[in-house]
Amino acid sequence: MRASPNALPWLSLSLVIIALDQLTKHIVLIALQPYVPKEVIAGLLNWTLAFNTGAAFSFLAGADGWQRWLFGALAIGVSAMLAFWLSRTERRDWRNALPFSLIIGGAIGNLIDRLRLGHVTDFIQVYHQDWVFPSFNIADSAISIGAVLLVVGGFASRKSPDAGG
Template structure:
């Protein structure tokens, strides 16, 4: 079956349910954090010796990149996310639903990207709540959407190493 002959029902679009699940879980957790936790690092909830829950805002991108800018980055990062999501959905449409690994990876990235774009558009910032640390070193706070994006990206890289490409 050629890529053009794949029907919508047989395509990777079927995996967008996973993206929806990631999005709903991400937004639900963020609203729970916003409604139950006080804002700021001083209000963190220590869970394990290396892990805390915290409610903070990220006005930038990964690792707070460009967070100190005047606000234009909100729209830049949203536009980039929309472009990536459109490309991934197009790629899923062209793939077969049985290509689970790649479609799962794309769906995780789509769900996470849409979750963070939702925050940027609705709130003007991304809500982060997971804090991993070792001693005095803290990894930048992150959320479920960030985790889904990272897992999806790692899956794509691993696929490049381990999956034989069809000739």
């Protein structure tokens, strides 16, 4: 019996996410002034260049700099773990391979910023009237979508006790 191929080729999606993330960050660093919104869709979306030394929602952004290494180590550890899981996942199992690949791409995209710049470059700002969602980037979006897909996939794969299963 022949073993089915693993899902490591899904890492090509991670590479696409990393490339898009780094390309868009390069563009906004050239085109935008820090913290000066450029309206894209009135009442909904701005491009606003911002820098985050913390994690999601600026968690630990005010720390003394050690958080850069903590979040870097977490990105490497989580990416390595997910890559290992990809090696144990069947290639056709896109319900797991897709979110793993998105999270890896996002984690590495932000890791590059942390190592190169000491902070993460954010630029997508969603808002409505006085409410403003924290700025984010392509890498953050990939991580969030991947996490949601993992949760949804986890619920979808559960079988109810009376389903005969």
